[in-house]
Amino acid sequence: MTHVQQHADELRAAARHFGRRRFLTTTGAAAALAFATQLPAAGAAAAAELDARRVTEDPFTLGVASGDPLPGSVLLWTRLAPRPFEPDGGLPANRVAVRWELARDERFTRIVRRGVVTAHPEFRHTVHVEVAPLDAGHVFFYRFRVGDWTSPVGRTRTAPSPAARTREVKLAAVSCQAYHDGYFTAYRHLADEDVDVVFHLGDYLYEYAVDATGGARAYTDRTLPAVFNRETLTLEDYRLRYALYKTDPDLRAAHAAHPFVVTWDDHETENNYAGDTSEDGVPPEEFLLRRAAAYRAYWEHQPLRRPQLPEGPDMKLYRRLRFGKLAQFDILDTRQYRSDQAYGDGWQVPGPLLDDPARTLTGAAQERWLLDGWQASRARWNVLPQQVVFSERRDRPTADFTLSMDAWDGYAASRRRILAGAQAAGVENLMVLTGDVHVGIGLDIKADFRDPASRTVGTEIVTTSIASGRNGADRPSNHDRITQANPHVKFYSGRRGYVTVALGQESARADFRTVPYVTRPGAPVATAASLVTEAGDPGLKPA
Template structure:
């Protein structure tokens, strides 16, 4: 894909960005060292990417758009006490490169109102959708009331988008009595329908935390994999692994065209973080899954990060710089809850022992290994020391508590989870204890099952102190239909007494945070390989404020 000519200032800025990216990878673990030639290749890619706000030479008259440009719906995200972030992307023909629009700017109007009929408009304005950013739109609307519900829409020419519903966060000093959140993860399009999102759209929640694997890089065939379409066929552009910027952009178009996902985005603000599949399975920092040149992977990572930002309701500080993107950030909801959203992919050490389930040993237990990187770790611990929230919630990607595979001394642990980084986990727990965090809750995705876990001072001693709770949200679709009792149910529950709940169906989890306790409801659907399955509650648990540990509700 060709981009407009950049100014000397822009080229200089991108050079600085890539030099910083190269420095980030220097001195890292095996297969992570960028050669001079690799850095040059990455730089050649980056200078093709215009800086934020770059403008094309021409602007398209919106009235010349003759097909619906809002095929990917609308979304909002990262609510603040007086601000919301609104998103859409113009795509009259979403499954084509370029999405059916010429490489020109398009003026997009937006409106925010107290009511869904827009009789009481609060704010309105106009923003430019640039082709360099695939005609995506990110609008930060400020000077709003705290803890208020609003409705929003976009307008282009004669076209009006679907109406979205969002809400702002409570003011930092507010003593709110309850906050209800939902956590979701892992939505492999080719594994089934996003039925759970249709049910989530009907839930009364304040915000949805997406914990990663928003898309998968794997090929999707003409019949949609397990969806087994008989009335439509997907174009061949999806039947390949995502590698290039165009590949990732098209894949987001496929996922965001799903009506159930669009309904959930329109109903609730989302706070998103990625895991691995938004780029490549089980990558670690600058280390790819497969043996490709590091500089080649850096280029792929830059493309994946850019497409992620273009297609998510993220604010300006999350705009990527080449192959780097600061996704970890903090959201506060009054005095009740602080959310420290982590990124456990971009800065981690390479998986020990070649990844997979392995017997732990000196390599995995090396104290220098990190899951978060030193800077993010300090940011998290500093944030806890300054926190005045009752609940300190950590939305992140991979299982935090220890998880042995068998109830014998010959157990193995997942080297991709925090079990492969025990020294890093211990530093986090020591920091929580030092900061006086009494109500620690970790929200996790990744594993395509629902878990309820107690976080122990010593996971191998059931009598040791309980330091917090971990709620693992099952997948939206990944793993196909699943089962209430997966094949390893007996081994896993026997090997891990701190595992209080285990279910392998698809769905999501809701958590109601209150002044005295928090309640987690694991919501599941019976099938995703056929559409329209009902939702049920597979399990409900509470943890008391000041007395961590999960108990049946």
């Protein structure tokens, strides 16, 4: 073990075991964070159970969600919060019994499973229900009840069985939903799409302050409390920010319509952080406390299973899902384990650090897990849902080009190992799903990006943002520079929206779905472009 690794382990241990005595002798932000993250395990406080008759306001203000579909299981989520903009959600520090039902029909005449789960105050009355065993490849409907209150109905599905010769899997990819930059109209359209699963590729929320008018949401007929007009630092801050985002009706509609598979990028914690390194040079022992708060709130408010429950500042978010023999999805976490960005976290002239094999975007354990998973895969399509642009992306077609140090370009040696691992495993149909950059891009993944004539080894589909960057434009100002500098870019648009991908036995089709504006509600949706890649012949072509 290196000294750096040993030091990092010591910092994580400190964040996990930061006790009250230390809190009383610590000053500043670190003290507040330490206190915020020291919560007992669910039920440890032996809180009394709340009489459901005392819940006199609708507790399901944040909607319902499902996630991580398995062949024989679904994960159901909700949070009880009658007054979501209050720190306690409007409930006392008591346990609450929540009834749930799963049915084959929306009217719940054919209920297949039902039960009771406890919503604990230690987890801000969020619940995560893993329902099994269930039939594979089926659609189900679900709801929750507390006292006389019934939640909205959600629709979910199980994955096909591992042996199933599935003809098609249709997914959607979304990312980057800055509440203060506009309305989540794209989610309302996504709720009406016929997709099997939605992959959220990061920046579910933003840590920046949101003023009383909601930033660009000038048409919102409400005034937000001052509690949102500050950057998120503490566990309470992050919990309140999730509550703000989940009050959005369009986001709630999308969650109720489809199972989500989520992974984070940077803004769920702090912009451009890398491992235990803060953007602003905060000492690692202090930043890890903030990370622990952010990770806990993330798990509480997302449809995630028990293995993803964080321990202090650590949370194993990378995981694998399979949809029959057609698709294997390896969901990555490129924030928690990465080396610090080389030459700063912006666009820089490339230097020798990019080729340093000791630097990593995934961490050694996650990299090994991915490559081993490819070795064992027998899927037609191996899909990599992750956060930052994988393919090379030069900013200009001249010798003085720069690259983003925050994307895979800043970790070129790490990218080469991934591509070498895919080749060694015989992966023929590699597709990378990406978010982060607030533009829609279709790219060919090249064996050697320095040689435009080199072999194409996969495709990358970059989804634009839901709202981040405000309205955007069909043709971004840097369109010509980017496309001339990167001949492997096959499509480039700056509007907001999402992408759908239909994976079939013979080909995959990506439809870039965009809205013309987000700074006022009600925008229509249209298909900006459709691209196809053939199985066994990687590379994107117009549909």
